[in-house]
Amino acid sequence: MVNKTNSTEFTILSAAKNIFSIKGKDGATMQEIADQAGINKALLHYYFRTKDLLFEQVFFEEVKKFSPILKNAIAQEVDLYQKIHNICEAYILMALDNPFVPVFVVGEINKQPDLFIHKLFDGDFPDFPLLAAQIKKEVDAGKIKPIQPHQLIMNMMSMCIFPFLMKPMFVVGMGIDKEVFQNLMLQRIKEVPKFIIDSIKI
Amino acid sequence: MVNKTNSTEFTILSAAKNIFSIKGKDGATMQEIADQAGINKALLHYYFRTKDLLFEQVFFEEVKKFSPILKNAIAQEVDLYQKIHNICEAYILMALDNPFVPVFVVGEINKQPDLFIHKLFDGDFPDFPLLAAQIKKEVDAGKIKPIQPHQLIMNMMSMCIFPFLMKPMFVVGMGIDKEVFQNLMLQRIKEVPKFIIDSIKI
DNA sequence: GTCTATAACTCGATAGAC
DNA sequence: GTCTATCGAGTTATAGAC
Numbered sequence: 001m002v003n004k005t006n007s008t009e010f011t012i013l014s015a016a017k018n019i020f021s022i023k024g025k026d027g028a029t030m031q032e033i034a035d036q037a038g039i040n041k042a043l044l045h046y047y048f049r050t051k052d053l054l055f056e057q058v059f060f061e062e063v064k065k066f067s068p069i070l071k072n073a074i075a076q077e078v079d080l081y082q083k084i085h086n087i088c089e090a091y092i093l094m095a096l097d098n099p100f101v102p103v104f105v106v107g108e109i110n111k112q113p114d115l116f117i118h119k120l121f122d123g124d125f126p127d128f129p130l131l132a133a134q135i136k137k138e139v140d141a142g143k144i145k146p147i148q149p150h151q152l153i154m155n156m157m158s159m160c161i162f163p164f165l166m167k168p169m170f171v172v173g174m175g176i177d178k179e180v181f182q183n184l185m186l187q188r189i190k191e192v193p194k195f196i197i198d199s200i201k202i
Numbered sequence: 203m204v205n206k207t208n209s210t211e212f213t214i215l216s217a218a219k220n221i222f223s224i225k226g227k228d229g230a231t232m233q234e235i236a237d238q239a240g241i242n243k244a245l246l247h248y249y250f251r252t253k254d255l256l257f258e259q260v261f262f263e264e265v266k267k268f269s270p271i272l273k274n275a276i277a278q279e280v281d282l283y284q285k286i287h288n289i290c291e292a293y294i295l296m297a298l299d300n301p302f303v304p305v306f307v308v309g310e311i312n313k314q315p316d317l318f319i320h321k322l323f324d325g326d327f328p329d330f331p332l333l334a335a336q337i338k339k340e341v342d343a344g345k346i347k348p349i350q351p352h353q354l355i356m357n358m359m360s361m362c363i364f365p366f367l368m369k370p371m372f373v374v375g376m377g378i379d380k381e382v383f384q385n386l387m388l389q390r391i392k393e394v395p396k397f398i399i400d401s402i403k404i
Numbered sequence: 405g406t407c408t409a410t411a412a413c414t415c416g417a418t419a420g421a422c
Numbered sequence: 423g424t425c426t427a428t429c430g431a432g433t434t435a436t437a438g439a440c
Contacts, residue, residue: 008405023313026228030434043406045435103312106367110305111224113370121375128376145400150378150386151393158364163356165308165367168315173323174330176352184352191353198347199401210423232416245424247417 009047011037016058021100024107025055059108062101063120066094071126080138083131084156085193091160092189096182102164128153144200152200159192211249214239218260223302226309227257258321261310264303265322268296273328282340285333286358287395293362294391298384304366330355346402354402361394 015037019028030051034041048054073090076083095102108116132149139146163170163185171181217239221230232253236243250256275292278285297304310318334351341348365372365387373383 024226024228024309026226027313029432031432040407041434042408042436046405049435051434103308106305106308107226109368109370111226111229113374117371117374125375147397148386148389148393150372150376151390151397153376154365154372154386154390155361155394155397157368158360159357162360162364162367165364166311166359168311169319170352170356172315172319173327174352174355184350184356187350188353188356191350192357195349195353195357195401199397231414233414242425243416244418244426248423251417253416 008037008039008043012039012044012047012054013058013061016054017062017100020055020058021103025051030054059104060119062098063105066098066101067121067126069094071124074126074128074131080134080144081193081197083134084196087156088160088192088196089189091157092185092192095161095164096185099164099167102161106165143202145202147200152196156192156196159195160188163188210239210241210245214241214246214249214256215260215263218256219264219302222257222260223305227253227261261306262321264300265307268300268303269323269328271296273326276328276330276333282336282346283395283399285336286398289358290362290394290398291391293359294387294394297363297366298387301366301369304363308367345404347404349402354398358394358398361397362390365390 012033016028016033019033019036022028023032030041030044033054034044037044044054048057069090070087073083073086076086078086105120109120131153135144135147135149135152138144139149167181170176171178176184214235218230218235221235221238224230225234232243232246235256236246239246246256250259271292272289275285275288278288280288307322311322333355337346337349337351337354340346341351369383372378373380378386
């Protein structure tokens with residue numbers, strides 16, 4: 001059994017994740033990544049051939065941890081309130097664990113939408129129509145207030161992910177420090193579902 | 203009176219806005235911008251000296267239209283519900299008018315937070331503490347449900363801006379076409395404040 | 405596997421003619 | 423103001439020794 005944690009390959013991936021996250025794919029240089037990994041440029045190419053391939057590996061490795069968890073939370077057969085809890089928890093925990101992923105995704109999704117989305121989900125999208133249908137059913141049955149399913153889904157995703165995209169804005173602009181930010185995000189696992197349910201319950 | 207609309211300078215700014223928006227500052231090349239503007243590379247430098255200066259001009263010109271409107275909506279002396287309406291409207295109308303600005307901001311704010319935020323607001327931040335205090339006052343007076351002001355502010359900003367960041371995701375992933383998306387966003391000018399107020403009212 | 409050295413290339417920027 | 427041509431810096435990528 002090999003200790004992957006200390007392997008050169010892992011060290012590179014870890015350094016690349018850092019640099020790419022901060023500077024983006026184009027802003028990062030192989031030199032920086034090599035420096036941070038404490039090795040040399042040629043070795044990056046030895047392991048990953050090109051910058052593009054290194055980026056893809058880093059990126060999709062991160063993102064793909066994520067997408068089955070979300071797909072699962074959406075596909076589960078539980079009542080709407082419980083599902084909202086599960087989805088919010090999945091999103092926020094993921095983002096807390098990989099705070100760079102959302103920034104990654106926004107950047108790339110706006111460059112090459114079709115290509116990127118297909119790579120992201122491998123043609124196997126989360127079943128948003130199912131969720132929309134479930135919401136519509138509750139509305140029609142008069143169990144929650146009237147709301148367009150798409151609007152509710154957007155609201156939920158927005159509140160879970162956006163704060164991670166704008167973290168620097170909140171930290172610098174609103175003067176809250178990093179630990180406070182972390183705590184606010186942890187609270188949001190409960191607060192966001194509560195906020196949503198308070199809004200839609202009859 | 204000069205017709206700025208057809209001037210070379212305007213053509214360049216417009217092309218640059220497009221390219222920078224999609225590819226980001228680093229991903230864009232002067233060649234692409236020149237091609238899109240139907241002129242040649244040297245002319246870009248003639249008008250704007252450097253890529254950095256061109257970027258700054260494009261970016262801050264767009265963003266600065268925005269920040270006084272927001273600052274104003276936050277500073278106004280109106281009751282909380284009205285203020286929530288005004289802020290949401292300001293954000294969403296701005297984003298509808300300049301759909302690239304949010305993508306810009308997220309990209310750049312995560313590269314050089316301090317520098318960028320200072321350039322963005324010129325040291326003159328929107329008065330979020332004021333808004334937070336107003337929320338706290340309503341909570342303490344028992345006029346709205348208990349909620350941490352920061353959480354409420356995050357919720358509001360999130361729901362206004364996030365959909366524009368993830369537009370390709372919604373368009374491709376949720377299968378809604380561009381006109382439908384546009385309409386959903388227009389509806390959100392009323393829907394988001396409604397959603398928020400439904401959640402916090404007693 | 406890891407290194408040094410360097411080739412090959414991209415891209416921002418400038419010179420200079422018109 | 424606008425163009426063509428080219429320079430030079432910085433980067434990705436490779437060759438080849440160890």
